[in-house]
Structure formats: structure tokens, C-alpha cells
Amino acid sequence: MTVKHRAPIDGLVAYKPGRAPVAGRPKVKLSSNEMPFGPLPAVLDAISRAATTLNRYPDFHRLELTEALASRHGVDPSQVVVDNGSGALLQVLASVIAGPGDEIIYAWRAFESYPIVTAVSGATAVTVPLDGRYAHDLAAMAAAVTDRTRMVIVCNPNNPTGTVVSRAELGRLLDALPDDVLLVLDEAYQDFVTDLRSPRGLDLVGERPNVAVLRTFSKAYGLAGLRVGYCVTRPETAELIRKAIVGFSVSTLAQAGALAALTPEAGVELKERIAHVVEERTRVTDELIHLGVPVVPSQANFVFMPMPDGPAMAAAFEERGVILRAYATDGLRVTIGTAEENDRFLTLAAELLRRP
Template sequence: MPEEPTTETPAPAAHAPHGHVPLREAVDALPPYVPGARAGAGERVWKLSSNENPYPPLPSVLEAIAAAATETNRYPDMYASELVEALAEHAGVSREQVVVGNGSVAVLAHILQTVVDAGDEVVFPWRSFEAYPIAVAVAGGTAVTVPVDAAGRLDLPAMAAAVTPRTRVVLVCTPNNPTGPVVHRDELEDLVAAVPSDVLVVVDEAYLEFVRDPQAPDGVEVMNRHENVVLLRTLSKAYGLAGLRVGYAVGSPRLVAGIRAVSTPFGVSHVAQRAAIASLQPAAQAELLERVDALVAERTRVVEGLAAQGWELPETQANFVWFPFGEATSARAAEASAAGLLVRPFAGDGIRVSIGEREANDLLLEVARRWRTA
């Protein structure tokens, strides 16, 4: 005989206290992204805390920005078609291999959203770019960190050994932010050969244009031979568009189509698209890369000056230098700030200092001399 239908009202589900909407555990546990220090109103300091390009935009880029600003009542091209064409030509790939986003951090988030399911592992070096653990957690992944070595270099064999059946992504930051060294061609090839072909290797090349090491890999060449390699790039550093947020990924057409599918609609503003296109014009690009050469020359001068003071620092191929101060980090950063120099401390690890204007770099050398005697 069938059971009589119940008429009892189910007990209500337990809820949080009134007005308290619970956050996802992963969000509650997120480490905060700490931006570089900014000067207060009226302060006369040098800001070397954010790896910014110290040069202002080119006149031709400013003209493009001003013209685009008159059209901000309209939505931008959702797929940034003209910019994608320009970036594809710049990288030497097809347009189907390029996808853009609101800075390389947003593009990284889209990459992870494309391939990472809840609980999947993402292997990355540490210390490295501080957005990595945040992006992994938001995507629902599990962070697997591998320490950099004593010279601040990525330990790629250890990263390969950390791959498990749950690993979906390996992040390779080269040059590594904040320590500076670049991954060498043979090291990257060995890593790609060691990981399964269904594990995505993201090569983060945010500081690519500053690299002068002849042993550095050609990322596009590696990507073209390995479908599980994607390159992450930005126009914030060498091209001086940090305030407009233009990042992009270069990968296989299938992977890029997936990244584009999860990307934020209209993620790159019209003003940013026009500024980026103007920056990639041959004459503008040549002038911008001359500025990069000047920053590299300043980097060399600073590194040589620090070596003459007795510093033994990681070999930087980026637009910054790294001081591994450990527990003395906060005190040293406060001393720099008191001297008029804003730097980027990473508590308990060290201080990253960007290469800036010559006067700012001179002050860095003076502060570093005081640090030696502290």
C-alpha cells in the first residue's frame, strides 16, 4: 500500500545572521593584492614601487587617446578586432592566436577559468607575481607553490616534479617578478617535455622587452611547437600603457577561442584599444623601444653601481632590482620612504625597486649605500 503523502512543512534551512551574506571560503581566504605605494598630496618623492615606465605617452599616442575620448558614449569593439590584428602582426602569429583583456592579470584569470575546475592544481613559483595565488583561488583551483632558488631563479625541475594527475596549469614567470632572473631556453624546453601534454604551461612574459639575455627562449617559437603552451603579455610596461590596461595572450586557435569565450565582454575600453594600436605603429613602436633601451642602460648602470658597493643581487632581466632583505624588509622600506624613495616591500622576503628616472636611480644608489652600513 503506498505511503500517505506528508503534509508536514519542511524545516527552514539554517541561515547566517541577519544581513550577513556568507562569502565563498576561497574569497574569504584570499591574500590581498598590495599595490605599489603612491605619493601623498604635496609629497616630493620618487615612485619606484610599481614597475611603471617613467616616460609619458608619445604625442601620437596622446592624440589617439584624445580622439577616442570623444567617443566614450559608445561601447568599444567587443573583440578588439583591429588591435588583435596589430598584436598578431607584432607577434608574428595569426589573429586566431591572439586574445586581449583588461591587463594581463585579467587575461590570466580568463585562462584559468578556461581550463581549471574546482580542486584542480596550479603549480607556480614563489615568490613570484602576487596575483597568482589570488587568480588561482578565484578560479577554484588549488595553489601548489615551488620556492625559487637562492639566486631568485625559478626551479623548473622542482616545478615539473610538483605536477600530479590533478595539475592543470603550470605558471612560468620570466623574467620573474619580483626577483628578476629569466628562464633559459633549455630550461623551458625541459619543463615542457617533462609535463603531460594536457597540462597548460603559461609563460608570463610581462617584461619581455627588457630581456637582453641571449639564452632566453623565443616564446612564440616554443608556443608554435607545443599546443599546451600559451604566452601572457602586456602593454603596461615597455609600452607605457599601465593606466589603460591592455594585456593579451598568444596561443593555439582552439585555446584562444576558449579564453575569448570566458572573457569579460567589452573588457578593453575604446580609449585603451586606440592607444595600443597607436603604440604599435612602426614609428611609435621604434621610439618606445628606444625608451626601453634607455631603461635597460639605466638598469645596467644601477646594477654596476650596486655591485661596486658590494651587493650580490639576483641577475635582473626586467625593469627592477630585488633586495632579499628577509626579516629586515619593512625597516629598510621605511628608511627608503624617509629618504624620498617609494619602493615595494614584500614582508619577510625583500624589496623590489623599479628602474626609473636617472635622478630616482641616483637616489636608489645613495639609499642602497646607507643600507649597506645599516
């Protein structure tokens, strides 16, 4: 006997994180888009100091971190909301913006949380296939807008394909949206973008009334284990989020670590780490192309390889000590790791993926 619940939840596929190594069986984990380096020294120092205060509740309003982020991005603190990861903020946004009878539009394949947050909000998902370049088809997304549309999600760069949209394309989508329909730009991987055609969502917040940008400390900042994300949007939209977020959801350690990651001293080393990822992304892509492996040009910290036998290939890699992420029959994704980890992957790719 199952307790009464909303029927759409029955059809949900639970989120499946990238596989982790089994204890006692060391493997190279390239399945979760994590940074391959540990927390910055300044972050570890700040967390250590903050740990002495764990008998107290964390700052409910995340004031210091909110103000630091507002200063970093040149916006008012009333436009910034910090929560327990950008995924949590997306869940809150979907719940306060849409409900039964409403629609949320997103591309597919994209981040696997989008179907979940849509169903939990009670809204109906409207999915638009990626185009032939494995990128968002923004014209088709604009055409899918109806009077029931409440929110449109654009993942830029897109996970799992790593593609980006241009500012011109995004501008045309925004022109097609009514001002009361929210465009959510999920920019979890924005720090790795080198394509100058790709828009900076934070610029659009000041130009448009209906844009919300999601950012995270889990990727470039290497703080996936702390769970800190933030949203930048218009003050009135930010206030909707604040009313619905769970109290004390960002721990004292998370706030301290994220704040330390924003300091100029940490920023120098952060840039070096991002540069490593971008350089290695190019090297891995070039080598895969040399092997004849189909590759989608990426602007994120991972590379997507379209192939119908992704699960079988992922299993073969894991048997040999490298964990990748398969997406059913769509393809295989490899996270960019250290140079040594990438070498290990490429050695196996030459064995398992080489095309004649």
C-alpha cells in the same frame, strides 16, 4: 554576518599595489615597475581622437588591435585575445582551465596575483620555491606535476626577482607536461630581456600545443593606466578565453592607444626608452654591488635585493622621499626610473644599505 561564499577566499591575501605618493608630499615612486616616461606622442594623439567617440561602446572584439598584434607576432588573429590587462587574462585562463579538485603550479616567490587567481578558480595552489639563484626551479616544478595538474605558470622574467629561465630548461619542463596541461608564460617584462639564453615564448606557441603567452602594454609601452594585455596561444585555447571574458572590457581609449603604440613611428622612440631602462638597470646594479648590497641579476625593469629587513628599509627610504617595494622578509625591489630618480635612490642606498 557575512554572506555565504567559498571558504578558500577567506585565506586570500588581497593584492597590494606599490605604494603611491601622498598628495602634497612629492616623492620618487620606484615601487610599481612602471615606465618612468609618459605615453608616446603618437599614443596621446590617438587617444585624443578616440575621445570624441566615447558616446559609443568600444569594439567588443578588439578586431583592429587583435589583427595588428597577430601581424606583429606572425600568428593568425584566431590565436590572439586582447583583454583588460594580462592579469585579467590570467584570471580567465585559470577559471576556464582549472576548478575544484584541480591543481595550478607556480613558483614562489613570484607575482602576487597567482595565489589569487588560483583560489578564485577553485583550484588548489601548488607552490615550488625558487632556487638558490632566486630563479624558477623548473625541474622541481616538473616533479610537482600530478594527474590533478591543469596549469603551470612560469613568470619569465620573474617578478619580483628579475631572473629568467633558459630555453633548454623550459623545454625539459614542457617535455614533462602532458599535452593537455597548459603552460602559461607570463612575459610582462620580456621587452627588457637581453639574455640570449632566455626563450621567446611566442616561438613555443607554434611548436607546442599547450603553451599560452601573456604580454602587456603596461610595462615597456608605458600604458599602465590604460590596462591592455593580450594572450597568444593555439586557436582552441584562445576560444576558451573569448567565451569567458567580460564584454566591452577594453575601452575605446585603451584600444586606440595600444594600436598607436604598435606603429613604426612609435617603435623608434620605444626602443630608445627600453635601451635607457636596460642601461640604467646595469648602472644601478653595479653601484649596489659596489656598496656591498646583495643583488639578484635582473632581466626586467627592476632590481631585487634579498634582505630580511626589507619592510624597515622600505620605510626608511620612504621617509627620505623614495618609495620602494618590500616583500616581507624576502627582500626589497626597486623599479628602474629616470637617471635622476635612480641617482636619488643610489644616494640613499649609500646611506642606508651600504655594507662594511
